[in-house]
Amino acid sequence: MPETKNLSALLSGIDDLKITDTEIPEPEANQVLLRMGPVGICGSDVHYWKHMQIGSFVVKEPMILGHESAGTVVKLGSSVKTLQVGDRVALEPGVPCKSCRFCVTGVYNLCPDIQFLATPPYHGSLRQYHCHDASFCFKLPDNVSLEEGALLEPLSVGVHANKKAGVQFGDLVLICGAGPIGLVNVMVAKAAGSSRVICTDIDNKRLDFALECGADDILNVRGMSELDVSAKLVEKFGCNPDRVIECSGAQSSMRVAVHCIRPGGKIAFVGLAPNDDVTLPIITGSVKEVEMTGIFRYANCYPTALNLVASGKVDVKKLITHRFELMESVHAFEAAFRGEGVKIVINCA
Amino acid sequence: MHMQSLVYVAGDKGVDLQSRPVPCIQNPDDVLVKVKASGVCGTDLHVIDGDFPAPLGVILGHETAGVVGKLGTEPGHLKIGDRVAILPVKACGSCNFCKTGRPNLCKKGGIANAIGLGPNGALAEYICVSKDILFKIPDDLSFKKAVLCEPMSTVIHGIDQMEPFDKDSRILVFGGGITGTLAASYLTDEGFENITVCQRSEARREFVRKQCQGFDVDVKSPEDIQNDFELHAGDDKQGFDVIFDSTGNAEVVQKSLDYLRAGGKVVIFGCAPATAEITIRPFEMFARELSMVGSYLHSNFDRAVERVASLNRKQRLNFDALGIRMFDLESYREAFSELRSKTILKAVFVMDS
Numbered sequence: 001m002p003e004t005k006n007l008s009a010l011l012s013g014i015d016d017l018k019i020t021d022t023e024i025p026e027p028e029a030n031q032v033l034l035r036m037g038p039v040g041i042c043g044s045d046v047h048y049w050k051h052m053q054i055g056s057f058v059v060k061e062p063m064i065l066g067h068e069s070a071g072t073v074v075k076l077g078s079s080v081k082t083l084q085v086g087d088r089v090a091l092e093p094g095v096p097c098k099s100c101r102f103c104v105t106g107v108y109n110l111c112p113d114i115q116f117l118a119t120p121p122y123h124g125s126l127r128q129y130h131c132h133d134a135s136f137c138f139k140l141p142d143n144v145s146l147e148e149g150a151l152l153e154p155l156s157v158g159v160h161a162n163k164k165a166g167v168q169f170g171d172l173v174l175i176c177g178a179g180p181i182g183l184v185n186v187m188v189a190k191a192a193g194s195s196r197v198i199c200t201d202i203d204n205k206r207l208d209f210a211l212e213c214g215a216d217d218i219l220n221v222r223g224m225s226e227l228d229v230s231a232k233l234v235e236k237f238g239c240n241p242d243r244v245i246e247c248s249g250a251q252s253s254m255r256v257a258v259h260c261i262r263p264g265g266k267i268a269f270v271g272l273a274p275n276d277d278v279t280l281p282i283i284t285g286s287v288k289e290v291e292m293t294g295i296f297r298y299a300n301c302y303p304t305a306l307n308l309v310a311s312g313k314v315d316v317k318k319l320i321t322h323r324f325e326l327m328e329s330v331h332a333f334e335a336a337f338r339g340e341g342v343k344i345v346i347n348c349a
Numbered sequence: 350m351h352m353q354s355l356v357y358v359a360g361d362k363g364v365d366l367q368s369r370p371v372p373c374i375q376n377p378d379d380v381l382v383k384v385k386a387s388g389v390c391g392t393d394l395h396v397i398d399g400d401f402p403a404p405l406g407v408i409l410g411h412e413t414a415g416v417v418g419k420l421g422t423e424p425g426h427l428k429i430g431d432r433v434a435i436l437p438v439k440a441c442g443s444c445n446f447c448k449t450g451r452p453n454l455c456k457k458g459g460i461a462n463a464i465g466l467g468p469n470g471a472l473a474e475y476i477c478v479s480k481d482i483l484f485k486i487p488d489d490l491s492f493k494k495a496v497l498c499e500p501m502s503t504v505i506h507g508i509d510q511m512e513p514f515d516k517d518s519r520i521l522v523f524g525g526g527i528t529g530t531l532a533a534s535y536l537t538d539e540g541f542e543n544i545t546v547c548q549r550s551e552a553r554r555e556f557v558r559k560q561c562q563g564f565d566v567d568v569k570s571p572e573d574i575q576n577d578f579e580l581h582a583g584d585d586k587q588g589f590d591v592i593f594d595s596t597g598n599a600e601v602v603q604k605s606l607d608y609l610r611a612g613g614k615v616v617i618f619g620c621a622p623a624t625a626e627i628t629i630r631p632f633e634m635f636a637r638e639l640s641m642v643g644s645y646l647h648s649n650f651d652r653a654v655e656r657v658a659s660l661n662r663k664q665r666l667n668f669d670a671l672g673i674r675m676f677d678l679e680s681y682r683e684a685f686s687e688l689r690s691k692t693i694l695k696a697v698f699v700m701d702s
Contacts (some may be wrong), residue, residue, distance in 0.1 A: 030443070097425070098442025099481035106450025113425075135443030282410045298448050 008127030033075035037146040040068035066126025067093035067117035072150030086167040089137040090149030093117035109299040151316040158184030160298035165268035169193035172241040177248030178206035190214040230259035263288040319343040354473030363397030381419035382625035385492035388412035410472030411465035412436035414495035434498040436482040437463040453646040502653035507618040507644035522596035525557040535563040559670040599625035614640040
């Protein structure tokens with residue numbers, strides 16, 4: 001077996017994902033070099049594997065995948081003071097420019113120059129060794145595993161969406177979609193003190209799992225008309241819900257959100273539809289003075305996500321249904337593509 | 350290569366014109382800027398008088414506009430020839446304050462790290478700074494007017510700290526110096542109408558009146574303010590809803606609390622001496638729901654560039670009206686003398702190419 005330096009899951013074309021040896025990167029002054037551990041697969045990784053592009057992001061050069069990850073610090077850049085060798089950290093994958101008007105006003109998720117792992121042209125962290133900005137590495141306390149650290153990434157989407165949707169104590173919250181993103185939103189909505197969380201989907205297995213993740217009730221909407229779904233939800237809640245976090249991206253589900261939300265309520269659109277153009281009953285929404293917000297990734301959510309896991313308020317471990325080794329990455333991706341399980345994690349260590 | 354620069358020196362002189370080496374590009378994100386116009390601020394006078402800490406030998410100047418001359422290896426979106434204004438402080442970008450949109454509170458983002466007060470400043474022919482603190486200015490904004498972006502940026506932050514307040518609010522700006530005047534200009538530009546500016550000297554009151562001509566701004570003396578307050582005892586014309594203190598005078602801040610109406614707020618924008626103290630009566634704060642809030646350094650600089658450019662297009666940045674005079678570096682003694690005697694509100698040094 002020839003000695004390898006840095007085995008990496010490198011995407012070179014459609015369906016062309018190979019474990020390839022690459023150089024071990026040298027950390028810049030503000031970075032740390034990490035020995036990577038668990039890396040979760042996200043729908044975007046699978047999409048790049050199958051299409052080599054998402055919207056205007058096109059993979060033009062071979063790109064290492066993976067952005068939901070955690071690892072151990074093995075080397076410090078020259079100006080790093082916040083971490084030490086041996087620290088186990090979760091990686092927040094998007095490092096912004098830190099100086100544009102979005103960055104300086106605290107909404108760095110909107111930075112046009114953000115370097116996000118495994119979004120072209122930036123390599124991801126599905127490799128044995130990876131360098132990352134130390135201020136975007138979050139040290140894990142002893143009671144939080146590296147796998148839980150990797151799952152802070154999708155959990156942060158849930159934190160951000162709940163914050164922007166304004167979920168508060170006592171709220172009635174509808175979560176549309178019971179995929180991993182719907183599930184983390186269910187978990188965060190419950191942790192945020194909402195009094196009732198109902199989850200919708202078209203798959204019974206996923207919905208049963210939503211109950212295990214803390215949803216108070218579920219509804220399988222397959223085959224139902226939008227207005228029937230809306231009426232059924234209002235019946236289940238007892239009234240119109242205060243907040244809707246839409247995670248499926250399905251037009252019908254987005255329309256249900258507008259129909260069932262209470263006047264003055266707030267909808268957060270997390271799920272991305274297959275097409276940019278979606279039809280919404282806007283007058284229904286307008287006369288109810290509904291607020292709608294888009295959700296794009298997260299900003300300043302990792303500390304909260306980490307606290308939720310470290311305190312035991314949220315259990316992200318249960319989301320991991322499949323585990324693979326780095327050399328088996330293609331199998332992992334195939335399982336993800338078939339829609340098996342909830343969260344598939346690849347171990348690089 | 351050497352350049353002329355205004356330097357902080359010890360003793361009575363305080364400031365001297367000296368030759369210094371042109372700074373070099375050292376970091377990948379460094380940019381060498383050819384300074385076109387650079388202003389002097391009240392803080393610079395305090396430095397020269399020994400009342401405000403700064404390293405001896407530092408090149409002064411933190412209100413600047415110029416042209417991008419040389420680029421490092423990572424210039425971001427900047428190009429040679431770009432016309433830029435300079436934000437004097439580069440915060441770290443990585444701490445919690447920076448990430449949550451409050452870089453002015455970053456440990457590295459304070460005054461001690463500002464150009465002209467820590468690192469060398471821009472009262473010189475060239476300055477080398479990170480691209481992160483350079484902001485392009487529109488072609489119709491002259492360099493000398495763009496010098497106002499820096500003070501405007503602090504004013505905008507102060508007004509942000511004052512918010513929320515509505516269009517009917519009675520607003521008092523203490524201090525008719527450049528920042529008080531810019532605050533009044535900003536507020537009138539935003540459509541506020543109940544604005545009073547308080548300024549001790551009649552000469553300065555004239556500047557404020559000229560600058561705010563055509564707008565509903567009352568310019569008064571401290572005695573007028575006190576008389577009005579007593580005159581309107583008990584009626585709804587007494588007192589103010591928001592007070593913006595730009596004087597840095599502790600006694601003025603103290604008086605502000607008396608002049609606030611119920612629910613009112615005072616913004617402590619001016620920099621008082623570090624040891625100055627005032628007395629607060631908790632009962633007053635409680636019974637009338639008063640607020641006091643500090644304002645430190647800048648809002649995000651893009652907004653200042655936009656506001657200065659906008660005021661300029663509306664012909665509201667006339668330097669004569671503002672009491673701003675231009676000088677060349679060689680005439681620095683005259684400039685500082687006029688500043689001290691308060692015959693001008695600000696001195697702007699214009700560099701010839």
